[in-house]
Amino acid sequence: MAAEKTLEDLFHDTLKDIYYAEKQILKTLPKMAKAAQSAELKAGFEQHAEETEGQVERLEQIFELLGKPARGKTCDAILGIIEEGKEIMTEYKGTAALDAGLVAAAQAVEHYEIARYGTLKTWASQLGMQDAVKLIDETLAQEVATDKKLTQVAESSANQKAAA
Numbered sequence: 318m319a320a321e322k323t324l325e326d327l328f329h330d331t332l333k334d335i336y337y338a339e340k341q342i343l344k345t346l347p348k349m350a351k352a353a354q355s356a357e358l359k360a361g362f363e364q365h366a367e368e369t370e371g372q373v374e375r376l377e378q379i380f381e382l383l384g385k386p387a388r389g390k391t392c393d394a395i396l397g398i399i400e401e402g403k404e405i406m407t408e409y410k411g412t413a414a415l416d417a418g419l420v421a422a423a424q425a426v427e428h429y430e431i432a433r434y435g436t437l438k439t440w441a442s443q444l445g446m447q448d449a450v451k452l453i454d455e456t457l458a459q460e461v462a463t464d465k466k467l468t469q470v471a472e473s474s475a476n477q478k479a480a481a
């Protein structure tokens with residue numbers, strides 16, 4: 318018979334998943350910033366790279382609350398999403414549609430993170446881990462704000478530029 322698994326196992330495994338993902342994102346954001354054409358998008362990626370460093374630290378605090386070492390587990394989803402972003406950087410380099418494509422690629426990343434942190438927050442609450450809920454909420458707010466800012470860049474400039 319399979320060993321029993323619980324919500325705490327799910328929480329721990331998903332924490333490892335997003336920890337791995339955040340570290341991959343941390344490596345990718347400077348490349349996105351470098352690739353972006355508009356100063357606004359460039360600055361947005363740079364700011365989010367800084368925020369992401371703090372998010373990695375918050376995850377390390379949550380591992381500590383669990384009494385487990387901070388360790389990542391390969392997240393195939395983020396590797397695929399990042400790979401798609403790299404395709405945009407290569408295939409749209411030097412074109413008017415590059416920034417609109419970068420925004421879309423970045424929003425796929427943010428939406429994955431929002432899905433993961435939303436679940437982790439609910440599970441932490443169910444597990445009675447109020448300190449973890451607070452930490453996750455801080456990060457979740459940054460991901461949601463980043464997503465909104467990306468929508469604003471797309472709608473105020475990047476999409477028109479791409480269409481012209």
Ligand code: FE
Pocket residue numbers: 339342369372430460
């Ligand atoms: Fe993040």
Ligand code: FE
Pocket residue numbers: 334335338391392393394395
């Ligand atoms: Fe994953």
Ligand code: FE
Pocket residue numbers: 365426427430459460463
């Ligand atoms: Fe993010």
